[in-house]
Amino acid sequence: MASRRVCCGSRNILPWRLVLGAYSFPWEFNGEEAYYVFDNAVITAVLRESSAELCAIPFGMDVDAYEKIILFFDLGNPYSEFYEKALGDPLLSEFAKKYMGWRPRLTSLWWATIIGICQQNTGFIQGWRMLASITKLYGKKIIVGSKALLIPPTPADVLKHPDLLVKARTGYRAETIIRVAKLFAEKDEDDIGYDELISIKGIGRYTASLALVLARREYWRAPIDRWLKKIISHVYHIDDRYADRIYHEIWGDYQGLAALATTIALDAVPLRKALERIDNGILVPTIMDKPTPANMWKFTNYW
DNA sequence: TGCCAGGCGGGGT
DNA sequence: ACCCCGCATGGC
Numbered sequence: 001m002a003s004r005r006v007c008c009g010s011r012n013i014l015p016w017r018l019v020l021g022a023y024s025f026p027w028e029f030n031g032e033e034a035y036y037v038f039d040n041a042v043i044t045a046v047l048r049e050s051s052a053e054l055c056a057i058p059f060g061m062d063v064d065a066y067e068k069i070i071l072f073f074d075l076g077n078p079y080s081e082f083y084e085k086a087l088g089d090p091l092l093s094e095f096a097k098k099y100m101g102w103r104p105r106l107t108s109l110w111w112a113t114i115i116g117i118c119q120q121n122t123g124f125i126q127g128w129r130m131l132a133s134i135t136k137l138y139g140k141k142i143i144v145g146s147k148a149l150l151i152p153p154t155p156a157d158v159l160k161h162p163d164l165l166v167k168a169r170t171g172y173r174a175e176t177i178i179r180v181a182k183l184f185a186e187k188d189e190d191d192i193g194y195d196e197l198i199s200i201k202g203i204g205r206y207t208a209s210l211a212l213v214l215a216r217r218e219y220w221r222a223p224i225d226r227w228l229k230k231i232i233s234h235v236y237h238i239d240d241r242y243a244d245r246i247y248h249e250i251w252g253d254y255q256g257l258a259a260l261a262t263t264i265a266l267d268a269v270p271l272r273k274a275l276e277r278i279d280n281g282i283l284v285p286t287i288m289d290k291p292t293p294a295n296m297w298k299f300t301n302y303w
Numbered sequence: 304t305g306c307c308a309g310g311c312g313g314g315g316t
Numbered sequence: 317a318c319c320c321c322g323c324a325t326g327g328c
Contacts, residue, residue, distance in 0.1 A: 116309095116310095117310090119309045120308095120311070121307095121308060121310045121311080122308055122309075122310090123309075124309075126308080127308095127309075176311090201312075202311065202312085203311080204312080205310090205311095206310060206311085207311085210309085223309080224309090225309035225310070226308080226309065227309040228309070229309095259309095263309080268309080270308070270309095271309090
């Protein structure tokens with residue numbers, strides 16, 4: 001199989017450690033090197049002093065590897081509008097100062113939807129444990145050079161061994177995941193959007209919005225759950241009922257990005273503690289001894 | 304032990 | 317437009 005490997009230095013000044021490490025498992029990022037599989041390519045990154053060396057190894061013939069790198073990290077976008085707003089925000093200003101330019105990497109819509117489902121009615125650690133267990137139990141790997149990369153199962157893999165979902169302790173979410181797998185097995189990802197997602201039993205506004213934020217950078221969508229709703233009403237001193245409206249007014253086209261940044265800034269701690277942290281002004285990642293969105297890649301023997 | 308968590312759907316009023 | 321409940325699982 002012919003594959004052209006394309007490398008480039010990062011011309012963008014970005015907080016690369018967080019870009020590579022946020023919501024990454026240890027098998028994706030080890031503090032120095034990162035390996036991601038994205039849309040028929042493996043994207044690798046090596047952390048340098050204040051930049052990163054980025055490579056893409058495409059599987060197919062007609063894949064523009066350079067374009068993949070740009071897309072995966074959204075390198076054409078400085079996110080200046082978002083960070084200007086964030087600098088003036090009581091909750092995100094400190095995060096914005098420290099991590100200016102941070103953005104999520106792209107995730108496939110299939111896996112992003114599973115990520116959303118595994119956040120439903122549970123805490124950060126339990127949810128990401130489910131995702132780790134799913135990944136490990138299916139044990140899907142691809143070989144790149146001398147390395148075997150662990151990657152999430154495909155919809156077909158899930159439909160072939162649906163029992164592994166319960167084994168991964170997903171509980172009642174397993175049925176929803178199977179319904180999602182059926183949809184993605186029969187339909188092209190590009191033809192699936194919000195309406196398609198929420199038509200699946202077990203997927204609602206939150207899950208569909210989060211999936212599209214992670215997979216399509218539809219940052220104008222607002223994945224507001226009970227946790228964020230309470231945080232919004234606390235920070236902006238308004239009633240719960242207006243949280244959606246206020247968030248839209250404040251963040252406009254960047255609600256989804258603000259929501260993600262908030263989970264990182266508050267280490268995704270449970271609501272009660274999140275409100276305490278806000279009152280105490282601890283608004284950047286600080287927790288070291290337990291997995292958080294920012295540091296979960298360090299917990300090599302945990303997942 | 305019972306409650307409760309980054310939801311959701313189904314049922315009510 | 318609300319309110320309420322059950323749901324797998326695991327942590328406290």
